[in-house]
Structures are given as structure tokens and as C-alpha cells.
Amino acid sequence: MKTDLTINGKAHALEADTRVTLLDALRNHLGLTGSKKGCDHGQCGACTVLVNGRRINSCLTLACMHDGDEITTIEGLGTPDALSxxxxxxxxxxxxxxxxxxxxxxxxxxxxxxxxxxxxxxxxxxxxxxxxxxxxxxxxxxxxxxxxxxxxxxxxxxxxxxxxxxxxxxxxx
Structure with a gap:
């Protein structure tokens, strides 16, 4: 399924199975490995990202559910030269x-x-x-x-x- 994601201000066209979590899409499909897979059950928070400014556990949501959403990962909060x-x-x-x-x-x-x-x-x-x-x-x-x-x-x-x-x-x- 094609899903259009805006991640850290950059548009991404993701082509992935509808069962792919947002976390797996970020890490495995888009190479954004800052968000971590801890428990994969939404209990540890290692995968927390911001979607439209609100924090969510990215392991508990499907990437296709966020078509058109603004997603911010740790990589989008700052850079090594300009930390948030x-x-x-x-x-x-x-x-x-x-x-x-x-x-x-x-x-x-x-x-x-x-x-x-x-x-x-x-x-x-x-x-x-x-x-x-x-x-x-x-x-x-x-x-x-x-x-x-x-x-x-x-x-x-x-x-x-x-x-x-x-x-x-x-x-x-």
C-alpha cells in the first residue's frame, strides 16, 4: 500500500504492507534508526515519536494509518551541530x-x-x-x-x- 508520510519535514512515499508498524517503516524502510524497538508492545516508550505534535508509541500503530500526518523523530528535533x-x-x-x-x-x-x-x-x-x-x-x-x-x-x-x-x-x- 502506498502511504505518503511527512517525516522531519521531508515527504516520503512509502510502499509497504498494510501490517507494517510505523516503527518498522521508520527503521527498516526509511533508514531512520533513532527510534528504538524495545518491547514491541507499547510498554517501554523507546519507540516514542511525535505525530502531529502528539507523542505516540510507534510500535503500536500502522504506518498506513498516518498517511498525510506530520511525524517527528529524534532525528527531526535537532542535529549534532544544533541540538534541540x-x-x-x-x-x-x-x-x-x-x-x-x-x-x-x-x-x-x-x-x-x-x-x-x-x-x-x-x-x-x-x-x-x-x-x-x-x-x-x-x-x-x-x-x-x-x-x-x-x-x-x-x-x-x-x-x-x-x-x-x-x-x-x-x-x-
Missing amino acids: AMQAAFVSHDGFQCGYCTPGQICSATAMLAEVHDGWPSHVTDDITAHAELTDPEIAERMSGNLCRCSAYPNIVDAIREVANNATKEAAE
Whole structure:
């Protein structure tokens, strides 16, 4: 089946079986290997990408379901010479150890901050009518779909908090 995908701002015409997951299309058909295949059951978050600005587990969706969608992978968030704010924060806070989960963590954290900015509450948000504060429990809940077997969580939380604080400062100026 022919599927037109826009990935990291570039058009791709994918010809693949209708059963091909978005993750397999990205990795095996298009050579975008940043997104990782961890559990292949949507439980670890290593395959997290952004579709139309929202985070999804790319192992749980079929590529053909995203005809015409805007898909952003870790490769589309920044480049080695111009890292995104979240990528740079992960590096400066050592928010990774083996690095396997890092692309999914960064994509998820990027979308999570957009969700907070848009006023989405989480399960642990005290007052769903107020803007959520990014406390440790709030970040942990919002990032709970992304697992790190190396347990770099404190550094990941520090990286997310740095980007959130910088965005708040920039908005205030």
C-alpha cells in the first residue's frame, strides 16, 4: 500500500504492507534508526515519536494509518551541530547511560512540555483548573510511559526541569 508520510519535514512515499508498524517503516524502510524497538508492545516508550505534535508509541500503530500526518523523530528535533533544547539538556545533565531509551525519552519529554504548556492535567495534578507545576511526581507521572532500565531518572527529570524553567523564563521576558 502506498502511504505518503511527512517525516522531519521531508515527504516520503512509502510502499509497504498494510501490517507494517510505523516503527518498522521508520527503521527498516526509511533508514531512520533513532527510534528504538524495545518491547514491541507499547510498554517501554523507546519507540516514542511525535505525530502531529502528539507523542505516540510507534510500535503500536500502522504506518498506513498516518498517511498525510506530520511525524517527528529524534532525528527531526535537532542535529549534532544544533541540538534541540531538550537534547542539549539531556547531554548536559547526563540524562542517559546506555542511551537506548534516550530518543524516546527526549521525544516524549518534548511533547510532555507542550502538553503542560497547553494546560493538560495529569493523574497527579492537584488542581486541574490551574496550570500544573512540574514537581517530581508530576514529571514522573507524565513520563511514566518511558522506561529507563539504567535508572537515569534523576538526571532525566533534571534535564526536563531545566528546559521547562528556561521556557518559563523566556515567556516572562
